[in-house]
Amino acid sequence: MSELNVKFGDKQQAIPAPATAIDAIKVFDRDVLKKALAAKVNGEEVDLNRELDATDEVLSIEAITSDTRDGLEVLRHSTAHLLAAAVLDLFPGTKLGVGPALMEDPRYGFYYDIIAPRNLTEDDLPVIEKKMKQMAKGDLRYRREVVEKAAILDLFKGREEPLKCELIDEKVDGSATIYHIDGSPFIDFCLGPHVQHTGKLKAFKLLALSGAYWKGDAEREQMQRIYGTAFATQEELDAWVKQREEAEKRDHRKLGRELDLFSIDDDYGQGLILWHPKGGIVRMEMERLLREELEQRGYSFVFTPHIAKRKLWTISGHEENYADGMYAPTSIEDEEYRLKPMNCPFHIGIYKSSPRSYRDLPQRYSEMGTVYRAELSGTLHGLMRVRGFSVDDAHLFVRPDQVQAEVADCLDFAIKVFDTYGFDKVKFELSVRGGAENKGYLGADEDWASAEESLAQALRERNITYERIEGEAAFYGPKIDIKIEDAIGRVWQLGTIQLDFNLPERFELEYTGDDNLKHRPFMIHRALFGSIERFFGVLIEHYAGAFPLWLAPVQVTVLPITDRINDYADSVASELRKSGFRVESNTKSDKIGAKIRDAQMQKIPYMLILGDQELENGQVAVRERKQGDVGAMSLDEFKEKITAERSSRAS
């Protein structure tokens, strides 16, 4: 064979053999070579210098360039190897774990898990990064080698790499590939592809050091994980670093303190939120919106206690399946009680309080129910992960024929509410039973089939595009998860609409049908926010603390220019309060610039600047927090404007 038939884009040509991927690409497009990091041959990702198989068939070749996702992945994965090589060089005897590129996580670009002879600290990162840069300049070659399993095992055994051996043992059947970085002791068991040499790695940065377990298993070896990121150009890396700093400015913990919204005080307990007056206002408004919707959608409002007898949690199955998440029992008069981690059993109690007819269904109970969960201390995070929180919970008890309509209404509800908050990207995921894996699903097959179909049908009926995920359903029923994307593109899993075949069974729920026989109702758990605390945190970051008028703790601040105007300012403020607005009046002796700055830092939507002119004309000079000065108008005109803005809940 002296020639190969190669296809590149829509062009095809015979080239002399033997040839590498790079030789082939060169024939068609010399320019693309500058950006090429790897190649695809018949869909398989390979190194650029991979020799093409001698074959009569047409080989389809593509270049993987640095400006594509695949290219970035090659770049990051190669950088992870460079990291490991540098660590090995600086800390001989280091054991290697895995070092993948991270393409979904916006915070990082890659990591490498290691066990170094001594625990590394963050002070080591700059040293390692320096070593990496030095190695990058040396244009060290990534060299691929195909080796038999036994030989690879021997190689890594000899290098005392037990974790690598374990991986090889699991993954390899026959032969496998390893990669060297020439000029470094580093060898990795890896599929590739990689860049040709370290000189291709021009923009990378080490970011963080953390703990990780081998295979994520807390029973296995504790390792250290070094996170970093890499881009094709320094400009892209700089832009990314800058954006990261922007995200930090939105941190809800920082804004929560600056805007006096909430606090967490260890004297009261980790993960327990103290809502301050200003946070309280936001919460009241969030709940007001929900309440209006709940009323219109025929929900009823119920209230239930924070603890219940232990026996109840045995019936519900929480004692058996969820004990780790629950606080220890407490007793009174020899009876044990436990704090509730969920509201469901209480709502079931209400359902069971009288016999139900098919005519009574659906029953829709809603409650802002406060629950307590024993989260591990290390997982706590501001408002996002807490130990006590309130769920905008609802439980619907429905007949099988009502499932679809009820779920459809839940979807409408979610869309309406998230739209109000300005989340225009909402994603829906339908989780159903998986084929092969048996998770010990409860409930009859025909119930599952009908429930899954009802959920899917409800989504289709509302023209919602959704992702169907096999095998992600809970053991007790299929569900729809709702995820939203915030103002800076981060995705948050919030609400869920979940069918439950388990609890109706355990609590022996029933209703009398039109056939005068007893039937078991379906139960739907429905929460939009999941946790009010967490959603509050998401909102703070989404709005960067600048709440829209309807949510803002202080909606208007009145700023008199001199204290001659203080009386007029007070009268304007009290006039607005009469119309239900939250107004402050700043009569300190600061200059107007300072008062404006204060208001701006507090992210108050409207400032009314009042001086002699306004007093004389009976007007207010309006300054909006983003647009700045919008001119003078009568108080009535201003009131009309903000009344419309408030009632539309514009975001």
Add this chain to the structure above:
RNA sequence: GCCCAAGUAGCUCAGGGGUAGAGCGCAUCCUUGGUAAGGAUGAGGUCCCGGGUUCAAAUCCCGGCUUGGGCUCCA
């Protein structure tokens, strides 16, 4: 829970074996200034907690507590 780091005034942080510091905020006074910081004075601290080393510890060492970054996108 585990790995790494941090903990100094209400907040943000500097300092560092021998009188505890700054800016912001707060209070009082002066100033009454037209769209992002006017000035002066003052109050405010168990330098996280416990132990050790030392003539002497906020500082060095050990332990604890809390906070922060993380804890499988598998070669």
